[in-house]
Amino acid sequence: MKKWLYLLLIAGVLVGCGQQEDGVSSNEPMNDENEENVLEEKSTDSDVKAEISEETEEAVEKESDQEMATTSQDTESEDESQQTEHSTQEQSVDEQEIDIEFIKNELKIGMTEQEVKSLLGEPSKTGSDAKNADPLWLYNIRPAKGYYFEGPFENPEIIDAVDTEGLKNREVDIILFLSWKEGEVDYISANYTNDNGDVKGYRLFEDGTIKES
Structure with missing residues (x-):
């Protein structure tokens, strides 16, 4: 009788140990699954952050390229403007070269304002x-110097x-008038002093008629 009780007791202990091992072994796969899920979530977060970082870098690069393009265009526009201004200044004849013969040969009826400015520069007065x-x-x-009339x-x-x-007093060498009609020269009048000190006049009319006095 005691042997049977002893055997039953041992069998019960063995059964209990087996159940505990099963519980431990069944928990291990669950822990592995949890670790895998955590790793997958971390990997996903890293991928998302990497994508966001790449998009941010691309946006910054695009903005930088646009700013550089705008700056380049502005610089080109300024260079073109300076070149045009410099070209106009180069085209203007030195005032020392302007005499009555120059006026007779170079100024024509029908010239535009830009053509006159390219030749003579800005007028002393307009009216x-x-x-x-x-x-x-x-x-x-x-x-x-200081001339005023x-x-x-x-x-x-x-x-x-x-x-x-x-x-007469040599305060000014030539007084030149240009009359305009619809943006073109239609009359030229020049007054000057000759070598003898006499005041002379030159007139070129719209029809091409020339009068000198």
Whole structure:
């Protein structure tokens, strides 16, 4: 009887140990699965962060390229503007070269404002004539330092008065007027002093007629 009880007790102990081993072994796969899930989540997070980092770098590179392109365009525009201005200045004739023969040979009826500026530079004054109120440009060629002439007209916009005394006194070499019609020269008048000190005049009319006095 005691042997049977002893055997039953041993059998019970063995059965209990076997169940514990099964429990431990059944938990191990679950732990492995949890570790795999954690690793997969970490890997996914790393991939997402890497994608975000790549997208951010691409956006920064695009923005940098756009800024460089804009800067390059602005620089090119400034260079073109400076080249155009420099070209215009080079085209303007030295004032010392402008004499009455130059005016007779180079200034033509029908010239545009840009063509005149390229040849003579900016006018000394702009206004109108007294008779028809047509647009008028005045060029004082080689004026003395501080030269100033106030015309006889109350309206300061009328500028076609000739400073005869200034010419006689060599205060200015040539007084040149250009009359405009629809953006083109339609009348040229030049007054100057010859070698004898006489004031002379040169007129070129719209129809090509020339008058000298």
